Amino acid sequence: MNEASNIRELKNVLEAALLTSHQPLSLDDMLRLFTERMERATLRMLLDELKQDWAERTMELVQVASGYRFQAREKYTTYLMRLHPEKQVKYSRAVMETLAIIAYRQPVTRGDIEEVRGVAVNPNVMRQLQERDWVDVVGQREVPGRPSLYATTKHFLNDFNLRSLDELPPMEVFVPPEA
Amino acid sequence: MIETQRNAKIKGEEFTTLPKDLYIPPDALEVYLEAFEGPLDLLLYLIRKHNLDILDIPMADLTRQYVVYVEKMRAIKLELAADYLLMSAMLIEIKSRMLLPKPAEIAEEDDPRAELVRRLMEYEAIKLAAQRLDEMPKVGDGISVASAYFEQISLVKPPEVSLDDLTEAWRNVLKRASHFQHHKVGRAELSVREHMSLILRRLQSARMLEFTELFDIAHDGIPKLVVCFLAILELAREGLLRITQQQAFSPIYVQINSDE
Numbered sequence A: 001m002n003e004a005s006n007i008r009e010l011k012n013v014l015e016a017a018l019l020t021s022h023q024p025l026s027l028d029d030m031l032r033l034f035t036e037r038m039e040r041a042t043l044r045m046l047l048d049e050l051k052q053d054w055a056e057r058t059m060e061l062v063q064v065a066s067g068y069r070f071q072a073r074e075k076y077t078t079y080l081m082r083l084h085p086e087k088q089v090k091y092s093r094a095v096m097e098t099l100a101i102i103a104y105r106q107p108v109t110r111g112d113i114e115e116v117r118g119v120a121v122n123p124n125v126m127r128q129l130q131e132r133d134w135v136d137v138v139g140q141r142e143v144p145g146r147p148s149l150y151a152t153t154k155h156f157l158n159d160f161n162l163r164s165l166d167e168l169p170p171m172e173v174f175v176p177p178e179a
Numbered sequence B: 001m002i003e004t005q006r007n008a009k010i011k012g013e014e015f016t017t018l019p020k021d022l023y024i025p026p027d028a029l030e031v032y033l034e035a036f037e038g039p040l041d042l043l044l045y046l047i048r049k050h051n052l053d054i055l056d057i058p059m060a061d062l063t064r065q066y067v068v069y070v071e072k073m074r075a076i077k078l079e080l081a082a083d084y085l086l087m088s089a090m091l092i093e094i095k096s097r098m099l100l101p102k103p104a105e106i107a108e109e110d111d112p113r114a115e116l117v118r119r120l121m122e123y124e125a126i127k128l129a130a131q132r133l134d135e136m137p138k139v140g141d142g143i144s145v146a147s148a149y150f151e152q153i154s155l156v157k158p159p160e161v162s163l164d165d166l167t168e169a170w171r172n173v174l175k176r177a178s179h180f181q182h183h184k185v186g187r188a189e190l191s192v193r194e195h196m197s198l199i200l201r202r203l204q205s206a207r208m209l210e211f212t213e214l215f216d217i218a219h220d221g222i223p224k225l226v227v228c229f230l231a232i233l234e235l236a237r238e239g240l241l242r243i244t245q246q247q248a249f250s251p252i253y254v255q256i257n258s259d260e
Helices: A007-020 A027-031 A040-053 A074-081 A093-105 A110-117 A123-131 A154-159 B004-008 B026-035 B039-049 B059-076 B078-099 B114-135 B163-179 B192-206 B222-237
Strands: A059-064 A067-072 A135-140 A148-152 B208-210 B241-245 B252-256
Touching: A007 A027, A007 A040, A007 A067, A027 A040, A027 A067, A040 A059, A067 A074, A093 A110, A093 A123, A093 A148, A093 B114, A110 A148, A110 B114, A123 A135, B039 B059, B039 B078, B039 B114, B059 B078, B078 B114, B163 B222, B163 B252, B192 B208, B192 B222, B192 B252, B222 B241
Parallel strands: none
Antiparallel strands: A059 A067, A135 A148, B208 B252, B241 B252
């Protein structure tokens, strides 16, 4: 029995699943939508078509680290943010710099972070990053004290709209003042 | 590349007085302390502010400016100055090493400033990267993810009760009733309708009763129990009662159908 036989219907199923999911959906997630076997290549093709179908609409289908999701096009951000005027609290520079060190130099220990920033790591900073699920411990460095090694999570990539760490903005190098 | 005579000069000018912007009123200093993320950050600020060449830092100037700053800082917030004092010591050490004449045979000696420069550049890169990350749109702050409503409650709908379950339950009532059988058969007029009201009233106060609780096995004879059962069926048929059972053989519950 073909529960969803034609391409239009298959795309509709994918669309419904993606629009209602609270998490990005991976290819494996989406394959589970169908009882019949589907090639990953077919699924990718359907997703490409779906992306095209939405090209002129308010939502765009994007791929992030853990899969695909629909999100509002950037041009609507200004409007949408007005719905939530209680602006998110900005993270301190210490938090953002620590996050940047972990993102660009991972896996790193607290010691590595202190070396770069020149000051002790405030435990509160690490707690904030871990509570946000942007950073977690991926192991220990095999040196005395076995310090924890920190790395960024998939959730961090999802939240920053990235598929992988390669997509982080390139590091800028200190430019000496013009002579 | 390294011109030692530049140590005391910036862009060829003799550098003897403290730059004006270095003076911070003591009251405002604490605000500034919050603004710096550490000694490297302060050094970068000084280098940027005075347009010094990071690849050819005039150590004497930088150290002097830095120490003045840290002294002020120390007067107000001692515990915070510890990291800064360590840096002072490092700056002074570099400065002294640069003053020492190089032995002729070690012409290729590393610039004593190399490590400091490396750290400053690394920190500057991270600082800029952090600013970029901060400015990037994030989910919940610049990115709005689609999340259409999907009613998932239907997945936990209450189990259906089959007629067989109900009959089975009824048989159990009868079976138990047989243990309490009375031999006297009353002449009381048994009205199904009356029992329907009785049952509804009981459920009004109790909200939910187990099926067997609706039967007074100890006192009522079989005819009355039958009437009671008919009343329940009639109420269910009219949609006034809801009869549910979690799983086979578990207790059957009766409650007022409040859907209407």
